[in-house]
Amino acid sequence: MILKMLVSVTVVFVILMLQHLIFFLFSKRKNKLQLKEHLISVIGAAIFIGIPLSFLPLLLTKMPNGFSYLIIVFILLSSIIVSYWFVFNPLKYVFRPNKFTRDNLLEEEIQREGYPFKIYFTNMVENNAFATGIVPFYKIIVIGNDLKEKLSKKELKAVIYHEIGHHKRKHILKLFVVNVILQTCAFLLFYTLNKIHYTHAFMEPLFGVLTAGFVGLVIFYIPSKISYQFEYQADKYAANKYSKIATINALKRLDEISNGVLTKGNATHPKLEKRLQSLEKNES
Numbered sequence: 001m002i003l004k005m006l007v008s009v010t011v012v013f014v015i016l017m018l019q020h021l022i023f024f025l026f027s028k029r030k031n032k033l034q035l036k037e038h039l040i041s042v043i044g045a046a047i048f049i050g051i052p053l054s055f056l057p058l059l060l061t062k063m064p065n066g067f068s069y070l071i072i073v074f075i076l077l078s079s080i081i082v083s084y085w086f087v088f089n090p091l092k093y094v095f096r097p098n099k100f101t102r103d104n105l106l107e108e109e110i111q112r113e114g115y116p117f118k119i120y121f122t123n124m125v126e127n128n129a130f131a132t133g134i135v136p137f138y139k140i141i142v143i144g145n146d147l148k149e150k151l152s153k154k155e156l157k158a159v160i161y162h163e164i165g166h167h168k169r170k171h172i173l174k175l176f177v178v179n180v181i182l183q184t185c186a187f188l189l190f191y192t193l194n195k196i197h198y199t200h201a202f203m204e205p206l207f208g209v210l211t212a213g214f215v216g217l218v219i220f221y222i223p224s225k226i227s228y229q230f231e232y233q234a235d236k237y238a239a240n241k242y243s244k245i246a247t248i249n250a251l252k253r254l255d256e257i258s259n260g261v262l263t264k265g266n267a268t269h270p271k272l273e274k275r276l277q278s279l280e281k282n283e284s
Contacts (some may be wrong), residue, residue: 007051165237
């Protein structure tokens with residue numbers, strides 16, 4: 001059993017590490033500190049995800065007959081896998097204070113305005129900020145130190161309010177649920193394929209590879225498109241709750257200091273032009 005766990009952990013580690021290395025190689029902003037952080041996260045994920053996966057064959061053989069039991073097992077397993085990224089990985093920001101700094105005056109100002117979120121500044125993030133955590137006591141906001149230096153106070157607060165918008169609109173929790181559902185569907189699909197009797201030996205690995213590729217695409221595509229829409233909502237939250245002008249200026253300034261990253265957009269973030277158009281139409 002220990003050997004199976006080691007194999008499972010190793011396979012998960014290799015897959016995740018390849019993903020991060022490919023992302024790093026093709027990224028225009030190569031931050032070695034961030035790569036090191038990803039490595040720490042990947043090691044944790046490999047252990048956290050790999051060990052439960054190693055028990056899956058045993059669970060399936062010992063499980064009582066019935067589709068409902070199958071669903072329960074897959075939902076539980078999916079929840080464990082997804083919870084690493086949404087629940088446990090964010091804890092590193094809470095329990096590694098030496099890697100981050102906090103601006104007490106800024107936090108107190110934000111808290112007086114009714115938002116009890118911790119704000120962490122770090123060199124491990126460049127030209128970026130993000131909200132993380134779904135458990136109340138560590139719903140936090142992480143911001144690159146360079147933004148604190150390059151943005152005006154109003155622009156920085158607009159960025160913070162954008163991230164607050166993600167928390168207040170429960171975007172992270174919604175993405176957690178979506179990922180659990182998609183992961184559960186993936187398990188069901190692979191389980192069903194495993195029950196099929198193929199007429200030719202080559203068909204099983206072929207269908208397995210094709211299905212894995214399709215599932216991987218779906219698991220990436222759907223959350224990405226949802227995140228894409230969430231960015232509009234977070235922009236509008238910042239505009240309505242803080243300042244439309246400051247939010248627009250912050251987006252333009254972020255695009256400037258990131259050498260046009262916002263202009264181009266990506267799978268999870270609309271292009272700058274679309275975001276500005278959305279804000280201009282937004283009624284405060």
